[in-house]
Amino acid sequence: MKTIFDKTKIKKMEFKNRIIRSAIWEGFSDEKGYVTENLIEFYKKLAVGGVGTIITGFTSIVDYDRPAHNMISAYDDSFIPGLQKLTKTVHENGANIVLQIVVGGSQGSPGISKKIVGPSVHINPVTKLEAQELSKEDIKKLVEKFAEAAQRAKEANFDAVQLHGAHGYLISQFINPFFNKREDEYGGSIENRSRFLFEVYAEVRKKVGDFPIFIKVNCEDFMDGGATTDDMMWVCKKLSEEGIDLIEVSGGNATSRKYEGVIRTRIDGPEKEAYFKEFALKISDIISTPISLIGGHRTLENIEEVLNKGNIEYISMARPLLREPDLIEKWKLESDKTSKCISCNKCFGPKGSICIFL
Numbered sequence: 001m002k003t004i005f006d007k008t009k010i011k012k013m014e015f016k017n018r019i020i021r022s023a024i025w026e027g028f029s030d031e032k033g034y035v036t037e038n039l040i041e042f043y044k045k046l047a048v049g050g051v052g053t054i055i056t057g058f059t060s061i062v063d064y065d066r067p068a069h070n071m072i073s074a075y076d077d078s079f080i081p082g083l084q085k086l087t088k089t090v091h092e093n094g095a096n097i098v099l100q101i102v103v104g105g106s107q108g109s110p111g112i113s114k115k116i117v118g119p120s121v122h123i124n125p126v127t128k129l130e131a132q133e134l135s136k137e138d139i140k141k142l143v144e145k146f147a148e149a150a151q152r153a154k155e156a157n158f159d160a161v162q163l164h165g166a167h168g169y170l171i172s173q174f175i176n177p178f179f180n181k182r183e184d185e186y187g188g189s190i191e192n193r194s195r196f197l198f199e200v201y202a203e204v205r206k207k208v209g210d211f212p213i214f215i216k217v218n219c220e221d222f223m224d225g226g227a228t229t230d231d232m233m234w235v236c237k238k239l240s241e242e243g244i245d246l247i248e249v250s251g252g253n254a255t256s257r258k259y260e261g262v263i264r265t266r267i268d269g270p271e272k273e274a275y276f277k278e279f280a281l282k283i284s285d286i287i288s289t290p291i292s293l294i295g296g297h298r299t300l301e302n303i304e305e306v307l308n309k310g311n312i313e314y315i316s317m318a319r320p321l322l323r324e325p326d327l328i329e330k331w332k333l334e335s336d337k338t339s340k341c342i343s344c345n346k347c348f349g350p351k352g353s354i355c356i357f358l
């Protein structure tokens, strides 16, 4: 019988419990993305609060692409000392920390990115940003940039790096035929649409060796013309065969919001919790790589049911740990094992970031 307090291991990385704080863009870096004292204080609170592993907010890996203001950057070596300070503080307070890396493409905030790139020319239906199609030469350069950022994560003493392959950002856009209309080897079949992802993964692996590499992926895009569950099962199986260390299963993107969104509201009953559970269980049936399931976990009872149903090893949580950064410590000590998060999404503060919580 699995419990959230089990100790586990992936390669040499030790997990003191099965709860992972999923990535949350916090908006506490400075304008360029350098680590600030506020950012360190925010992550320290989480570490002290008992979560075993923290995934940072998405981190920019090229200077022209910033899907959100005041996000962390790792696009050159000048960011390493700040990131080292961050990892040191989190480690001193007993948690692991993983750097999530991203290229946002057309799913960004207007006026922040200097150049908008995509698999094909398109106007993003939500942001209205217009993407220019990446040439094969540009794709090669971006693949390198992912690998360089992963190497910086290693140098800054993160415990792992996570590729953001979900939620409609660039890797996910390549996989999604609504955004990817290419007719070359990067478009068409699922093998072709996932080629960019697998090139990124291979280059990152080449650069960082045995260092743990995680990925966040969609179980499906939940939109007309998007990637299907079958597509994503194919991708997860191949990721597993190629040696990815952990797959975090999510779903949807900004365009799919009115159907089945990434960050669902009104999780007010047990049947609405763990909203990607059925998909993750299907994926877990065909791979042996550890899976972490994100989306709508609110009670310990349901979490432990999910852990014991199939091959899901970790539980990711985002909003509940904004509401109560010490939730896991509380669950150790108190009899009430319910999160106070009501999924209202007011954690998106006035500027989009979560400044109301410090």
Ligand SMILES: Cc1cc2nc3c(=O)[nH]c(=O)nc-3n(C[C@H](O)[C@H](O)[C@H](O)COP(=O)(O)O)c2cc1C
Residues within 6 Å of the ligand: 022, 023, 024, 025, 026, 056, 057, 058, 100, 164, 166, 167, 216, 250, 262, 263, 264, 294, 295, 296, 297, 316, 317, 318, 319, 320, 347, 348, 353, 354
């Ligand atoms: C304020 C905020 C910022 C987020 N930023 C990111 C991010 O940077 N990267 C990411 O993969 N997901 C991001 N997410 C999505 C969460 O990681 C998670 O997938 C989603 O909130 C559902 O999980 P929950 O029900 O535990 O909140 C963000 C969510 C919120 C509320």
